[in-house]
Amino acid sequence: MPRPISASVSVSALAHNLAAVRRHLDQTAAAASGLPPSIWAVIKANAYGHGIEQAVAGFSKAQGLAMLDLDEAVRCREAGWGGPILLLEGFFNPSDLDIVDRYHLSTTVHNREQLDMLARARLSRRVDIMLKLNSGMNRLGFSPAAYAAAHERAMLLQQQGTVGSVGKMTHFACADGPQGVNEQLGVFNSVTHKLPGAISVCNSAATLRFAEIAVASEAQAHWVRPGICLYGASPFADAEAASFGLKPAMSLRSEIIAVQELKAGDSVGYGAIFRAERSMRIGIVACGYADGYPRHAATGTPVVVAGIRTQLVGRVSMDMLIVDLGPIPAAGVGTPVSLWGEDGPSVDEVAEAAGTIGYELLCALAPRVPVARDV
Numbered sequence: 533m534p535r536p537i538s539a540s541v542s543v544s545a546l547a548h549n550l551a552a553v554r555r556h557l558d559q560t561a562a563a564a565s566g567l568p569p570s571i572w573a574v575i576k577a578n579a580y581g582h583g584i585e586q587a588v589a590g591f592s593k594a595q596g597l598a599m600l601d602l603d604e605a606v607r608c609r610e611a612g613w614g615g616p617i618l619l620l621e622g623f624f625n626p627s628d629l630d631i632v633d634r635y636h637l638s639t640t641v642h643n644r645e646q647l648d649m650l651a652r653a654r655l656s657r658r659v660d661i662m663l664k665l666n667s668g669m670n671r672l673g674f675s676p677a678a679y680a681a682a683h684e685r686a687m688l689l690q691q692q693g694t695v696g697s698v699g700k701m702t703h704f705a706c707a708d709g710p711q712g713v714n715e716q717l718g719v720f721n722s723v724t725h726k727l728p729g730a731i732s733v734c735n736s737a738a739t740l741r742f743a744e745i746a747v748a749s750e751a752q753a754h755w756v757r758p759g760i761c762l763y764g765a766s767p768f769a770d771a772e773a774a775s776f777g778l779k780p781a782m783s784l785r786s787e788i789i790a791v792q793e794l795k796a797g798d799s800v801g802y803g804a805i806f807r808a809e810r811s812m813r814i815g816i817v818a819c820g821y822a823d824g825y826p827r828h829a830a831t832g833t834p835v836v837v838a839g840i841r842t843q844l845v846g847r848v849s850m851d852m853l854i855v856d857l858g859p860i861p862a863a864g865v866g867t868p869v870s871l872w873g874e875d876g877p878s879v880d881e882v883a884e885a886a887g888t889i890g891y892e893l894l895c896a897l898a899p900r901v902p903v904a905r906d907v
């Protein structure tokens with residue numbers, strides 16, 4: 533018997549979340565009398581831990597898929613995805629362009645070196661590009677001062693038959709917080725508004741809160757790039773995924789593998805950081821940080837045992853964590869435990885208790901945890 537820990541990924545929850553985002557965009561577009569944007573479903577980092585093949589199945593109705601790794605792009609093609617694929621960081625060396633060409637990938641172009649590589653490439657067909665502007669986040673993209681010249685070079689490559697369509701893209705630093713997107717959007721608009729091409733600016737937070745900026749009012753096509761919300765987690769610290777009609781797509785479950793009875797004053801686990809104030813029953817759960825559960829989750833982090841919410845106590849160790857069985861007196865060895873997901877706390881609640889975000893927990897699911905695919 534394997535250890536009793538497993539994750540399940542619901543393809544129908546992925547499809548449900550995509551449909552919820554689609555509906556939100558359509559409603560926003562209808563209210564603004566504009567054209568609804570297309571969706572690039574972001575499936576980087578093994579589809580935020582959910583698996584590329586599951587994502588290809590769950591997001592079959594997306595207009596495109598976006599990711600970073602060439603290997604993941606190839607897996608999408610092998611899984612039967614025939615639609616657009618966008619590489620969010622572009623390519624890294626000239627030989628990557630052979631794969632871009634062979635698998636008909638679209639690519640972000642964010643620096644001069646990538647334009648140089650394109651200029652030297654011999655491709656069998658044109659490659660569609662999204663030219664990225666650094667509108668203030670200062671990670672990737674041409675500076676506002678350099679953008680027009682980069683765009684001109686891209687148009688020249690288009691005339692020469694190397695490049696197909698040239699779109700315009702940027703990424704927001706604060707779409708999930710009070711600062712919002714106005715400053716960066718202002719920079720983006722002022723730099724790009726006279727240039728032709730499709731636009732892509734919205735991650736999940738911007739798609740959920742500022743969908744109106746992705747609604748095309750003119751002839752330019754808009755593409756949104758939601759990631760986290762499609763997996764049923766929230767991009768916001770102050771709003772739950774469920775409030776947007778999203779369903780968790782990954783559930784992490786295990787079982788109680790031992791029970792201990794503590795007397796007042798007894799401690800549990802490494803560092804003895806939790807001490808029982810009175811006698812209590814605790815359950816040892818087969819799930820630890822080597823499974824991807826955050827070690828920084830503190831006493832009080834919600835855990836669901838046999839459908840009843842209780843709390844983690846003491847320090848999370850490599851292979852185990854400890855829960856208070858006070859509210860579940862009938863629990864014993866073999867009782868099911870839900871760490872996050874459909875029948876557990878939300879991954880965002882667990883993340884918050886560990887001082888991080890749901891993204892990190894989903895992406896960090898360890899390879900040793902078997903993943904079952906649900907429909």
Ligand SMILES: *Cc1c(COP(=O)(O)O)cnc(C)c1O
Pocket residue numbers: 574576620703734735736737757758759760761767
């Ligand atoms: C990861 C990523 C996204 C998706 O971000 P979420 O916050 O998960 O929606 C969108 N665009 C780019 C460029 C990204 O790297």
